[in-house]
Amino acid sequence: MYRSSRSEEELESLSESLVREAAPNALALAEHVYRRNRDSKFADPSTGKQRRMEQRMLGSLLSRIQDRSDESTEFCQLLATSEGFVSGVFCDMLKSWSPEYLGGKLSDLCSNLMFQLVTIMYNCLFKNDSFVNSNLAKFDLVGPVRPLLKSPEPARSLQALLLMAFALDESQADLFLGESDIIGHLVDGLRASLSCSERSFETGNMVYSLPELARCTQRLALNDVNKALLMKLGVLPAVKAMLEAAESQDVGAGLELAFTLSFEKDRQLKLAMGAEICDCLRRLATAKDWEMSQTLQGLLFNMGEKFTMKVLGPSSRAFAALDESADQKKKRPASQASAGLRRSRSRRSQVLMSC
Numbered sequence: 001m002y003r004s005s006r007s008e009e010e011l012e013s014l015s016e017s018l019v020r021e022a023a024p025n026a027l028a029l030a031e032h033v034y035r036r037n038r039d040s041k042f043a044d045p046s047t048g049k050q051r052r053m054e055q056r057m058l059g060s061l062l063s064r065i066q067d068r069s070d071e072s073t074e075f076c077q078l079l080a081t082s083e084g085f086v087s088g089v090f091c092d093m094l095k096s097w098s099p100e101y102l103g104g105k106l107s108d109l110c111s112n113l114m115f116q117l118v119t120i121m122y123n124c125l126f127k128n129d130s131f132v133n134s135n136l137a138k139f140d141l142v143g144p145v146r147p148l149l150k151s152p153e154p155a156r157s158l159q160a161l162l163l164m165a166f167a168l169d170e171s172q173a174d175l176f177l178g179e180s181d182i183i184g185h186l187v188d189g190l191r192a193s194l195s196c197s198e199r200s201f202e203t204g205n206m207v208y209s210l211p212e213l214a215r216c217t218q219r220l221a222l223n224d225v226n227k228a229l230l231m232k233l234g235v236l237p238a239v240k241a242m243l244e245a246a247e248s249q250d251v252g253a254g255l256e257l258a259f260t261l262s263f264e265k266d267r268q269l270k271l272a273m274g275a276e277i278c279d280c281l282r283r284l285a286t287a288k289d290w291e292m293s294q295t296l297q298g299l300l301f302n303m304g305e306k307f308t309m310k311v312l313g314p315s316s317r318a319f320a321a322l323d324e325s326a327d328q329k330k331k332r333p334a335s336q337a338s339a340g341l342r343r344s345r346s347r348r349s350q351v352l353m354s355c
Helices: 008-021 023-039 051-071 072-080 083-104 108-126 130-136 141-152 154-167 170-176 182-195 210-220 224-234 235-243 246-261 267-285 293-305 305-312 317-331 334-349
Strands: 201-202 207-210
Touching: 008 023, 008 246, 008 267, 008 305, 023 051, 023 072, 023 083, 023 224, 051 108, 072 083, 072 154, 083 108, 083 141, 108 130, 108 141, 108 154, 130 246, 141 154, 154 182, 154 207, 154 210, 170 246, 182 201, 182 207, 182 210, 182 224, 182 235, 207 210, 210 224, 210 235, 224 235, 224 246, 224 267, 235 246, 235 267, 246 267, 246 293, 267 293, 267 317, 293 305
Parallel strands: none
Antiparallel strands: 201 207
């Protein structure tokens, strides 16, 4: 079925054409090649020799699928409806091969295939597309990827963490308990990206942009367990640096993250947060582009009246808008106000910041 004489260039060209022009066939072929080699890990059962052509073919297909999942929401929508690929390749490969990988017995080539799949699924979820999310929610993506948090390679643990951050809802943060090392690696990456001229963080063979890392951190911070952990691991200096950044996209990401963290219930952690970002918020509150920001107003509301007065003073336009907003909430029936707050938080948690 497969010609072993194909050159790398021919194989790459074939994979590129197939994924772009006949994507369903490309996904089906990836499933077929994987199924044929699932148990043998590309070793011919009769001779013991490696089926290198098939291994190269699957690697080439997954590379092109990975590129398309990064480029195209439409492609991600197609992939999300492919049970054969999501369940038959992604879920099955991770379940079948992760034990050998964690035991140090899986070949580098097979390990690379597995983590290509992790990146593909992460790309799909990062699109924050309702159609993609609703279809992928039909599959258990978390169970197969969770063991990879224990990877001996921090870069690959981070890949697993970022996928889980988007696959889990905010009530499931207990799955991250005991994972402070890898969450710390994420915080380190966020800080490093702020001092990098390209606003990115490179780890292993992966490069993550600053807005991407900020959004992933914000996703983790939606749960109270993770809010406290992120603050203890040093996320506040990174938030401050984002609020002081020249790029408006970075400032917006910093405000979103600060707003999410402002729901923290621990008084001491909240005081520490206020001390870290007070001066930044004072500057933003008098800046034309930010003084009427709803995220800024929500952040100040959560931090309390005393903190808000310290930041703004009673004559600020932002304070007046915040005060007016609070009065309107008081006039609403309790049930209506509660529902409005839930809707507001939901919208903010789903803001997509393009990389």
